[in-house]
Amino acid sequence: QVQVVESGGGVVQPGRSLRLSCAASGFTFRKYGMHWARQAPGKGLEWVAVISHDGTNIHYGDSVKGRFTISRDNSNNMLYLQMNSLRAEDTAVYYCGKGGTDYGSGIYNWLDPWGQGTLVVVSS
Amino acid sequence: DIVVTQSPDSLAVSLGERATINCKSSQSVFYSSNNKNYLAWYQQKAGQPPKVLIYWASTRESGVPDRFSGSGSGTDFTLTINSLQAEDAAVYYCQQYYSSPQTFGQGTKLEIK
Numbered sequence: 001q002v003q004v005v006e007s008g009g010g011v012v013q014p015g016r017s018l019r020l021s022c023a024a025s026g027f028t029f030r031k032y033g034m035h036w037a038r039q040a041p042g043k044g045l046e047w048v049a050v051i052s053h054d055g056t057n058i059h060y061g062d063s064v065k066g067r068f069t070i071s072r073d074n075s076n077n078m079l080y081l082q083m084n085s086l087r088a089e090d091t092a093v094y095y096c097g098k099g100g101t102d103y104g105s106g107i108y109n110w111l112d113p114w115g116q117g118t119l120v121v122v123s124s
Numbered sequence: 125d126i127v128v129t130q131s132p133d134s135l136a137v138s139l140g141e142r143a144t145i146n147c148k149s150s151q152s153v154f155y156s157s158n159n160k161n162y163l164a165w166y167q168q169k170a171g172q173p174p175k176v177l178i179y180w181a182s183t184r185e186s187g188v189p190d191r192f193s194g195s196g197s198g199t200d201f202t203l204t205i206n207s208l209q210a211e212d213a214a215v216y217y218c219q220q221y222y223s224s225p226q227t228f229g230q231g232t233k234l235e236i237k
Binding site for chain 1: 125166168173174176179185215217219221222223224225226227228229230231
């Protein structure tokens, strides 16, 4: 079945870096755009970033632009989120999501499915 | 950036009744070249990741009960849940994917009375 599984979360000090990974299976990974979204404890959803099926088109949310980098490895069906200069307000569960359709570049898509998420806590 | 606003923030509806959640975007999310509204609805139950219910504003995801329906176009959208069941208690979000940054509404918490 179609599945995405996040890993790499943990506790990190402000200003430090962390890299999240997302392993995809059950679908032709190279055909789909992929997203990261996050949810701070007790709060709503926030879209973080998207990467096109071939990695050539990337967009970021305003709050992470310039600090986070999304990337993918189509040979190994992996999605990544490199998070630098982390702040307390980056504390959240980070979700990986497959784009809902393989239409076009895969950028403008809903997320389906979502992974179970990985918790990132930024604290000294 | 497109701002997406949901209403109400929370609602309590009796079992078997209808629930209606609204979503308004600050700009149109209708793309005339393909005649589609770039709006999705998600359901998030406690302790679980979100799950898509509706995309293209009105297309029901496979496996989603037909008591869930989406409507609207341009800037105003509605999620309707008929014949409410106990398992429909959740937080519901809309998302515009028309332009980046893509944005979610703030969420609507649905309680079943």
